[in-house]
Amino acid sequence: MLWYSAVIVIGLLTLVWSADRFVEGSSAIARRAGLSPMVIGLTIVSFGTSAPEVLISIMSAVADSGELAVGNALGSNIANIGLVLGATLVLSSIALNKETVFIDLPILIAAVLLTWVLLLDLTLSPTNSLALLCALGLFFVRILHHAKTSGQTRDEDIPAELSAIAEWAYFVGGLLLLIAASRALVWAASHIATMLGVSELIIGLTIVAVGTSLPELAASVASALKGHADMAVGAIVGSNMFNILLVLAIPGFWGTISLQPEVITRDMGAVFVTTLVLALAALGRWNGDSQSSRLKWGTGAVLLSLYAAYYAWLFASP
Numbered sequence: 001m002l003w004y005s006a007v008i009v010i011g012l013l014t015l016v017w018s019a020d021r022f023v024e025g026s027s028a029i030a031r032r033a034g035l036s037p038m039v040i041g042l043t044i045v046s047f048g049t050s051a052p053e054v055l056i057s058i059m060s061a062v063a064d065s066g067e068l069a070v071g072n073a074l075g076s077n078i079a080n081i082g083l084v085l086g087a088t089l090v091l092s093s094i095a096l097n098k099e100t101v102f103i104d105l106p107i108l109i110a111a112v113l114l115t116w117v118l119l120l121d122l123t124l125s126p127t128n129s130l131a132l133l134c135a136l137g138l139f140f141v142r143i144l145h146h147a148k149t150s151g152q153t154r155d156e157d158i159p160a161e162l163s164a165i166a167e168w169a170y171f172v173g174g175l176l177l178l179i180a181a182s183r184a185l186v187w188a189a190s191h192i193a194t195m196l197g198v199s200e201l202i203i204g205l206t207i208v209a210v211g212t213s214l215p216e217l218a219a220s221v222a223s224a225l226k227g228h229a230d231m232a233v234g235a236i237v238g239s240n241m242f243n244i245l246l247v248l249a250i251p252g253f254w255g256t257i258s259l260q261p262e263v264i265t266r267d268m269g270a271v272f273v274t275t276l277v278l279a280l281a282a283l284g285r286w287n288g289d290s291q292s293s294r295l296k297w298g299t300g301a302v303l304l305s306l307y308a309a310y311y312a313w314l315f316a317s318p
Contacts, residue, residue, distance in 0.1 A: 001195060004188040004191050004192050005192070007184050007185070007188035008188045008207060010184075011181045011185035012181075012185065014180075015181045015182065015185065015211065016052075017177070018173075018178045018181060021173060021177070022051055022174030022178060024170050025166075025171030025172075025174055029171060050076075050238075050239045050242040051178055052178065052181075052182060052212040053072055053073060053076050053243055053247040054246060055178050056068070056069065056072050056185060056186055056208060056212060057072065057247045057248075057250040057251060059179075059182050059183045060204075060251060061250055061253070061254040062254070063186055063187070063190065064254075065190050065200050066124070066251040066252075066254070066257040067199060067201040067204065067259075067260075068186060068189060068190065068193075068200040068201070068203060068208065069204065069247070069248075069250065069251040070124065070204065070251065070257065070259065070263065071200065071201040071202065071203065071204020071206075071209065071267075072204040072208045072209050073243050073244060073248035074205065074209075074243075074244075074270075075204055075209025075210070075267070076209045076212055076239075076240075077112075077240045077243050077271045077275075078267075078270050078271055078274055078310060079209050079307070080213055080236045080239055080243075081240070081275060082274050082303050082306050082307025082310065083213065083304070084213055085236055086302075086303030086304035087300065089299050089300025089301075090301065090304070093295060093297070094233055094294070094295045095293070095295075096233055096293045096294075096295065100233060100234070100282070101283060101286055103142070104142075105237065105275075106279065107241075108279075109272075109276060111135055111139070111241060112271055113272070114131070114135055115245075115248065118131060118132070119259060119264060120264060122259045122260075122261060122264065123256050124248070124251065124252040124256065124257040124259060125252055125256045126252055126255075128249075129249035129250070129251075129253050132244070132246070132248060132249040133245065133246070133249050135245050139241050139245065185208065185211070186208075190203075199260070201260060201262075201263070202314070205314060206311075240275070262317060266314070270310045270313075274303065274307070274310075277302060277306065278299075281299045281302070
C-alpha cells in the first residue's frame with residue numbers, strides 16, 4: 001500500500017511539472033509558427049492543462065479501467081469550478097466580459113446537458129463518444145470565431161522566448177513525462193482501489209481528479225496573486241470543455257462501458273450544479289454600463305461549499 005501511495009504522489013507531482021513544460025514548449029512552438037496569442041491560449045494552453053486528464057483517460061482505457069477515466073473527467077470538472085475557481089475567487093475578484101457570460105458559459109452548460117442525456121442509459125458507447133467529439137468540433141468553431149473577432153492580446157499569458165531547441169525539448173520531454181506519469185498513476189490507483197475494495201470510479205473522482213486539477217489550481221492561484229485572476233475563468237472553461245467532450249469520450253472508443261447509477265444522479269448532477277451556479281452568478285452580477293460581470297469572494301465561498309458538500313455526499317454513499 002505504501003509503495004502504491006508513493007507512486008501516486010510522485011506521479012501527480014510529475015504530472016504537474018511535465019504539464020507546465022509541455023504547455024510552455026508547445027506555446028512557444030505555436031508562436032514561432034505565427035499563431036496568435038488568442039488561438040494559443042484557447043487551444044494549446046487549455047488543452048495543455050487538460051493533458052494529464054487526457055493521458056490518464058487513454059492509459060485507463062488501454063488498461064481496461066474505463067471507470068477510472070470517467071471518474072477523472074467528471075471529478076476534474078467539479079474540482080476545476082468548485083475548488084480551483086472557488087479558491088481563486090476567495091483570493092481575488094474576477095471581471096468577466098460579455099462573451100464569457102453570454103456565450104462561453106452557456107455553451108459549457110449545453111455541453112454538460114448533452115453529456116448527461118447521452119449517459120442516461122448508464123452506458124458510454126462508441127456512438128456516445130463520437131457525439132461528444134462532434135460537439136468538441138463545434139467548440140473549436142467557436143474558438144476560431146472568437147480568435148477572428150477579438151483584437152486583444154495578452155503578452156503575459158504566454159511564456160518568455162525560448163530557443164528552438166529548448167522549445168522542442170520542453171514539448172517532447174513534457175509529453176513523454178506526461179505519458180509515463182499518467183501510466184504509473186493509473187497503475188497505482190487501480191491497485192489501491194482493489195486492495196481497499198473501493199471502486200475505480202471513486203478513486204478517479206477523488207485522488208486522480210484533484211491531482212490532475214493541480215495545474216489549473218497552481219496557475220489560477222498564481223494568476224490571482226499576480227493580479228491577473230481574470231485568466232482563470234478562460235482556462236477553466238476551456239479545460240472543462242476538453243474534459244467532458246474529449247477526456248470522457250476517449251474510453252468509449254475502446255468499447256461500451258457500463259456506468260453506475262451514481263454517475264448520473266450524483267456526479268453529473270454535481271457537474272451541472274457547479275457550472276450552473278457559476279453561470280448564474282456571472283449573469284446576476286452583469287453590469288451593462290461597464291459591460292462586465294465581477295465575481296467576488298462570496299461566489300468563491302459558495303463554490304467551495306458546494307465542493308465540500310459533494311465530497312460529503314461522495315463519502316456518505318454506500
